[in-house]
Amino acid sequence: MRVSISDKCQGHARCLALAPEVFYIDDGGYGAVHGDGEFPDDKSELIQKALMNCPENAIRARRSVAS
Amino acid sequence: MTVEQSSAGGSLGAPPGCPAHVPPEQFRHFDYIRDIETATTPYDGYLQYRGEKPFWSDVDGGFWVLTDAAQVRDCFLDPETFSNRNIGLGYTAFPRTMIPDQLDPPEHTKYRKLLLPYFPPTAARALEDDIRAIARAEIAAWAGRGKVEFVGQFAGRFPQIVFLQHLLHFPVEEMETFLQWEHDMVRHPRDPEDAKRSMFALLDYLTNVVAERAAHPIENDMISGLLQSEIEGRPVTQDEVIDMSFLLFLAGLDTVTSALSMSFYFMAQQPKLRDRLVNEPEVIAEAIEELLRYVSFVNTIRTANRDIDFHGAPMRAGDRVLPSSVLAARDPNEHDQPDQIDFDRRAKRSLAFGVGIHRCLGSHLARVELEVAFHELHQVMRDYRLDPSRDILFHGAGILGCDQLPLLFTPPG
Numbered sequence: 001m002r003v004s005i006s007d008k009c010q011g012h013a014r015c016l017a018l019a020p021e022v023f024y025i026d027d028g029g030y031g032a033v034h035g036d037g038e039f040p041d042d043k044s045e046l047i048q049k050a051l052m053n054c055p056e057n058a059i060r061a062r063r064s065v066a067s
Numbered sequence: 068m069t070v071e072q073s074s075a076g077g078s079l080g081a082p083p084g085c086p087a088h089v090p091p092e093q094f095r096h097f098d099y100i101r102d103i104e105t106a107t108t109p110y111d112g113y114l115q116y117r118g119e120k121p122f123w124s125d126v127d128g129g130f131w132v133l134t135d136a137a138q139v140r141d142c143f144l145d146p147e148t149f150s151n152r153n154i155g156l157g158y159t160a161f162p163r164t165m166i167p168d169q170l171d172p173p174e175h176t177k178y179r180k181l182l183l184p185y186f187p188p189t190a191a192r193a194l195e196d197d198i199r200a201i202a203r204a205e206i207a208a209w210a211g212r213g214k215v216e217f218v219g220q221f222a223g224r225f226p227q228i229v230f231l232q233h234l235l236h237f238p239v240e241e242m243e244t245f246l247q248w249e250h251d252m253v254r255h256p257r258d259p260e261d262a263k264r265s266m267f268a269l270l271d272y273l274t275n276v277v278a279e280r281a282a283h284p285i286e287n288d289m290i291s292g293l294l295q296s297e298i299e300g301r302p303v304t305q306d307e308v309i310d311m312s313f314l315l316f317l318a319g320l321d322t323v324t325s326a327l328s329m330s331f332y333f334m335a336q337q338p339k340l341r342d343r344l345v346n347e348p349e350v351i352a353e354a355i356e357e358l359l360r361y362v363s364f365v366n367t368i369r370t371a372n373r374d375i376d377f378h379g380a381p382m383r384a385g386d387r388v389l390p391s392s393v394l395a396a397r398d399p400n401e402h403d404q405p406d407q408i409d410f411d412r413r414a415k416r417s418l419a420f421g422v423g424i425h426r427c428l429g430s431h432l433a434r435v436e437l438e439v440a441f442h443e444l445h446q447v448m449r450d451y452r453l454d455p456s457r458d459i460l461f462h463g464a465g466i467l468g469c470d471q472l473p474l475l476f477t478p479p480g
Contacts, residue, residue, distance in 0.1 A: 010422065011183065011187075012430065013431060052413060053356075053414055053415055055417070056423070056426075
């Protein structure tokens with residue numbers, strides 16, 4: 001699963017609270033995604049939860065195309 | 068009748084005081100202070116308008132009230148149309164500009180960037196042990212008595228001590244004075260003379276503190292740090308730091324108090340939920356998110372920059388707008404069964420801290436304070452309930468809250 005955060009993020013940090021393995025807050029105070037933004041399917045439930053709880057609708061997640 | 072009043076349908080249908088651009092059927096007499104204080108709970112003062120189009124209230128010079136989550140969200144996410152230059156209905160009387168809340172982009176953006184690094188979740192979490200020590204000391208003062216006036220003896224002291232000691236580095240011994248200033252400006256703004264006197268007292272105080280810290284910086288202190296920072300390649304001025312500190316003072320001293328007292332008011336009447344907080348402390352963090360939605364209490368103000376037909380409200384440039392976080396939080400199109408408190412709700416996408424560029428900077432600190440308080444309180448007063456022999460008092464205005472909340476509980480054995 002490929003996850004990214006758009007510039008709509010205002011640093012509420014709900015994603016960090018719900019899925020710390022996927023998200024963190026950068027030094028500027030905004031949400032960011034660990035590593036290259038690619039996560040295994042077993043994280044999709046957590047990612048979905050973070051997405052539903054983002055007050056700014058700033059999280060994007062889409063299924064990776066199998067190579 | 069004056070010429071400014073509505074002429075729709077002749078002069079007959081227009082209620083007195085209804086401006087010409089407001090449709091008479093969207094005209095209400097909503098007193099955002101009195102109607103709140105006389106309702107059964109402050110929320111009922113707002114909830115009676117649920118499902119209506121945005122409406123115009125003629126109180127305090129007139130303003131639009133936004134009535135659902137989509138309206139509030141659209142307003143907060145469009146700072147070009149809805150300015151922050153005025154964030155109250157006149158009562159805070161601040162003659163200057165609170166930075167960054169009363170600024171619009173692009174000015175707002177650079178100050179916001181300056182402040183954000185002081186408020187990340189990690190900084191709030193780093194204070195957790197200190198916050199816990201403060202909470203425990205406060206609770207220990209009354210834990211053995213089996214009763215507590217929850218606002219005066221906890222909710223109105225604990226967050227203030229944290230903020231004064233660890234953020235502002237102001238003397239906690241002067242807390243009573245600080246609280247008096249805060250309450251005069253924010254809680255009971257109907258007496259403008261009190262608000263004005265307290266506003267000038269606070270301004271004097273901050274002016275002295277900022278000058279003092281410019282000369283003698285304190286380590287790990289936000290005010291000292293801001294004084295040493297730069298904006299657009301030039302040093303931040305003392306006046307700018309005063310205008311930021313004024314906002315921090317107002318925002319930091321009363322909001323967690325409301326969140327705590329309103330949450331405990333409802334939990335004291337819902338023993339099943341209360342018991343869950345006692346017996347399953349791991350649910351507390353998400354329970355707080357749900358309670359923050361349910362007790363949403365901030366009712367700030369925006370000003371329309373242009374004429375706009377906004378969700379059925381024909382607004383004129385200069386009209387003031389109250390995006391009600393209460394009505395957004397209880398909107399059935401936003402949350403299933405919005406009047407139920409459900410800790411297990413999957414999506415807790417509340418507007419309690421606002422959305423968009425003015426999202427509450429202190430939200431992470433607020434969450435840590437609330438988490439610590441919930442953990443500590445539910446260990447000590449495990450069966451708390453309302454004290455039927457004493458009154459509960461609420462206040463309205465920009466920040467809804469509780470003035471008095473007497474609780475009973477069985478003291479720990």
